[in-house]
Amino acid sequence: MTVETHPLRADAQRNLARIVETAHDVFAEQGIDAPLSAIAERAGVGVGTIFRRFPSKDELLVAVLLHRGEQLVAAVDEARESADAGTAFSRLLETAIAAQIHDRCFCDAIGTDLLAREELVTLFDAAHTGLASLLARAQAEGAIRADVTAEDLLFVVHGVAHAGLMLEDVAPGAWRRHLGLALDGLRPEAATQLPRRPISRRQFLAARCGS
Amino acid sequence: MTVETHPLRADAQRNLARIVETAHDVFAEQGIDAPLSAIAERAGVGVGTIFRRFPSKDELLVAVLLHRGEQLVAAVDEARESADAGTAFSRLLETAIAAQIHDRCFCDAIGTDLLAREELVTLFDAAHTGLASLLARAQAEGAIRADVTAEDLLFVVHGVAHAGLMLEDVAPGAWRRHLGLALDGLRPEAATQLPRRPISRRQFLAARCGS
Amino acid sequence: MTVETHPLRADAQRNLARIVETAHDVFAEQGIDAPLSAIAERAGVGVGTIFRRFPSKDELLVAVLLHRGEQLVAAVDEARESADAGTAFSRLLETAIAAQIHDRCFCDAIGTDLLAREELVTLFDAAHTGLASLLARAQAEGAIRADVTAEDLLFVVHGVAHAGLMLEDVAPGAWRRHLGLALDGLRPEAATQLPRRPISRRQFLAARCGS
Amino acid sequence: MTVETHPLRADAQRNLARIVETAHDVFAEQGIDAPLSAIAERAGVGVGTIFRRFPSKDELLVAVLLHRGEQLVAAVDEARESADAGTAFSRLLETAIAAQIHDRCFCDAIGTDLLAREELVTLFDAAHTGLASLLARAQAEGAIRADVTAEDLLFVVHGVAHAGLMLEDVAPGAWRRHLGLALDGLRPEAATQLPRRPISRRQFLAARCGS
């Protein structure tokens, strides 16, 4: 955790960044099953170097997901600064989906033990909270129906993203049409009585742990 | 195809059924990557026995998916016989999602080369056609907005199913709530102008082939 | 060994013959590694039936080779009846090579433990003896050089056959040219002092046992 | 290709050499079907190590054959430097046969897809060309009959080698006697009209590709 202890760290830090970035790309392209050797090769380092930084493949995945997560939190924060909550809201969902569409790994990871990691839980919690607050404003504005929760939204986002991923090669961007459909279902005019009560935040977090 | 060809088949048939069922369960639980040895063990047979029936793992998967697919086609056919297209339509989506929820393998397979198999293409094509005809009636009845296509629906179904899968352990049936949300987006009252034109059937089929 | 004991044997005998013949063909085409299932299928019997007759694959191979061997002995015997030993001799070599060319298995088997089997040793011994006697006559006639032995001939035959086999697909019958070359080396006019003394019959037989 | 790129290679190089040598031996002894585990075990390495160097068993075989092939080309080149083409010619055949005698794998590989590999084709082509030129000189000197071609020689060599292999255990070197016989057939004095025209170089190369 100490970062400035050794001067050498300059090189190491660069290497570390390089590894995470490359892992990001490779996992995004090939999914969670990509071999570490592919990452090492593309990053121009030895596999050993990866293991020096990350005790296991899972740890590297967590780092990559954290990276992704931070981008998401940033997107949420930016959205919250907008005056027009309704529009900002739609754009945020779009951004979130785009992130998963372009990152097969992120999509793969959802519903996995990986997301139960302390660091990730904290991070996603932040995103969650931010999203809830934006949602509340959009609901107050009358842009979004009152009976949906932040958990519902995350569900919708992941659904559209995952399904969109399979179309991306043959019809890039086709998911935007389906996001449109989903958004129509979130408008107050569309509201009918929903079956079941919303899941709690606790349940949502537990869900991520997968089997 | 006739069962009387060989009397011996009694045992074999039982075993075969057993293998497919077990494979069904194991794949449903562990996903497509489950090792055949796990199936063999749980079925109480040697690995060789599996390979006697199915020349490759893919072939076994296809058999399992075929099984699932047939249930789907039956569900579509049944829905089409209903007088009330709108209600039958909602119920059909529900059934389709439930099928995927309870079968992780089915869900995994979507967007894979496997679905490009002749037998499966034929089968899903039938489901597709049936669904399109039911959709047309529901639209004529004014139950469903006019601008959605059968392809859109399959997208929605898969999205809700996949996302629902990750909640199933902690909140069984929670996906019904999200299906409700999605259905609300499909009602004529919810309709706004959708971005992008719908994907063609051809594109949809190509998508299944995966990369 | 008793053959007429049971009347049922008629069917069985037919089956047995069928198996050996089919095995003959399949082994000839695909070589010694052909799976027994291929033979069973082509013969229209179950694998079990093969094992009822032959305790192991090797045993079946021996049977097939015996069959081949008998044809060879017959060819030798026929050659010995000819008045013109020189001509009969050349023709015999030709026949022997053709047999191997058209039977990949026979060729494969040479130099294998299989040929050490009692029955085969006896059989080939007969061929050996016959060949030696024909050779003696051809040498007496002045058609063949005096310093070659029957063992030498078997060596020549197998060499031409094996090498010929690899050309058979692209240049069928090309081996006849090389048999011609070999025969030229066997004529008295070609004789020079050969290095090494001929191998003994004992050595030749031992050789077949392979490793 | 330069060795100095990585200093670490010292160990690796040793291991690599060890693997190729061991593979050489094991394949030479047990033939092409020897399991890689046998090689790994004898070399004292894990199977994984072999696969690190050679992506497949075939690749390892090619490496082994290349090794052998280079020795052959060297032998051809050396032979061509001799003033006495006739004598050099006989010696070359002797060397070529000896190479196959001591390497069952090399012998097995002839007539296989393996020899169709780019690298090997190039290598054997060089040997072929060199042999053809030496043959021409030997023919001009009157040491070898005019109607044989380089392709014929390769055929003779392989035939003697293969047949010789099966005698090697019981009568080491016995093949030299048979090479003597074959050489007698190649002398001008032995020449009679050969049946069939010689095969073309193209046919010969095609033959190597196996079925």
Added chain:
DNA sequence: GATGAATGAGAATTCATTCAT
């Protein structure tokens, strides 16, 4: 007797992880 179903011991190959240099 015949059948073909079941078995399980290999074989090739991949990849996360450890360790000598």
Added chain:
DNA sequence: GATGAATGAATTCTCATTCAT
């Protein structure tokens, strides 16, 4: 610190052989 070599467990698939029907 970095490298990439070595390892070996895991996975798919094949086939001789056994055995229930």
